[in-house]
Amino acid sequence: MSLDQAVNSRNSVRAFRSDPVSKELLTKVLETASRAPSGTNTQPWQVYVLQGEKRVKLINEVCKVHDALALNPELAKEYPSSYNYYPTQWVSPYLDRRRENGWSLYSLLGIQRGEKHKMHVQHQRNFEFFGAPVGLIFTMHKDLGTGAFIDYGMFLQTLMLAAQANGLATCPQGAWVSFAKIVMPLIGAGPDELLVCGMSLGYADQQAVVNSLRPPREKVESFTRWV
Numbered sequence: 001m002s003l004d005q006a007v008n009s010r011n012s013v014r015a016f017r018s019d020p021v022s023k024e025l026l027t028k029v030l031e032t033a034s035r036a037p038s039g040t041n042t043q044p045w046q047v048y049v050l051q052g053e054k055r056v057k058l059i060n061e062v063c064k065v066h067d068a069l070a071l072n073p074e075l076a077k078e079y080p081s082s083y084n085y086y087p088t089q090w091v092s093p094y095l096d097r098r099r100e101n102g103w104s105l106y107s108l109l110g111i112q113r114g115e116k117h118k119m120h121v122q123h124q125r126n127f128e129f130f131g132a133p134v135g136l137i138f139t140m141h142k143d144l145g146t147g148a149f150i151d152y153g154m155f156l157q158t159l160m161l162a163a164q165a166n167g168l169a170t171c172p173q174g175a176w177v178s179f180a181k182i183v184m185p186l187i188g189a190g191p192d193e194l195l196v197c198g199m200s201l202g203y204a205d206q207q208a209v210v211n212s213l214r215p216p217r218e219k220v221e222s223f224t225r226w227v
């Protein structure tokens with residue numbers, strides 16, 4: 001697969017087959033990801049690979065709290081995000097794109113406005129790693145600078161493209177930052193670590209309608225100034 005093919009065929013997959021992924025293949029993908037550049041070669045990434053029992057335990061613990069939060073939103077105070085992945089105050093056009101993305105997903109799944117329970121169930125799929133046999137949690141040292149997030153993004157995209165080129169599918173997941181309080185001790189992360197995001201990884205369920213989502217992109221002219 002050429003790089004262009006990997007980039008253009010990759011999409012966020014939200015339904016996976018249960019087939020396991022070999023440790024050998026995971027290691028190969030992680031090795032390729034580690035070729036990502038980083039400022040002064042700091043390589044800020046720390047990866048936790050969850051399969052089997054640990055994955056199930058994490059899913060159970062987080063889904064229990066996610067359900068409790070739906071019944072009592074006040075509880076959210078007890079689960080602060082590891083960092084502000086999203087802005088506290090949304091501005092246009094980002095809010096519009098975010099909304100369009102959300103509604104495209106819901107309409108594919110037949111979820112109408114106001115169907116809060118169905119939305120909750122769909123959001124909960126995040127915390128089930130969308131059925132993927134491999135859950136990845138990414139952390140970095142808390143004392144690193146903002147630039148480390150740039151480095152991290154490069155690592156994550158390289159990992160997703162390497163996965164794609166090896167027949168695997170992924171979904172990067174910021175959703176996990178809301179549950180750092182549960183995730184970090186469970187994976188054995190230390191107090192100096194910050195939860196950056198999670199990722200579902202496995203073989204895509206090609207039949208699942210949710211995987212047909214192909215969010216559009218702005219045209220080059222709209223984000224480029226030839227000065």
Ligand SMILES: Cc1cc2nc3c(=O)[nH]c(=O)nc-3n(C[C@H](O)[C@H](O)[C@H](O)COP(=O)(O)O)c2cc1C
Binds near residue numbers: 013126172197215
């Ligand atoms: C850092 C990051 C965090 C994301 N978090 C989530 C998430 O929590 N749940 C989810 O379903 N998708 C998540 N996404 C996927 C985006 O919604 C997706 O990349 C975007 O809509 C473009 O679609 P595509 O990846 O299929 O091209 C995330 C993507 C990135 C890069």
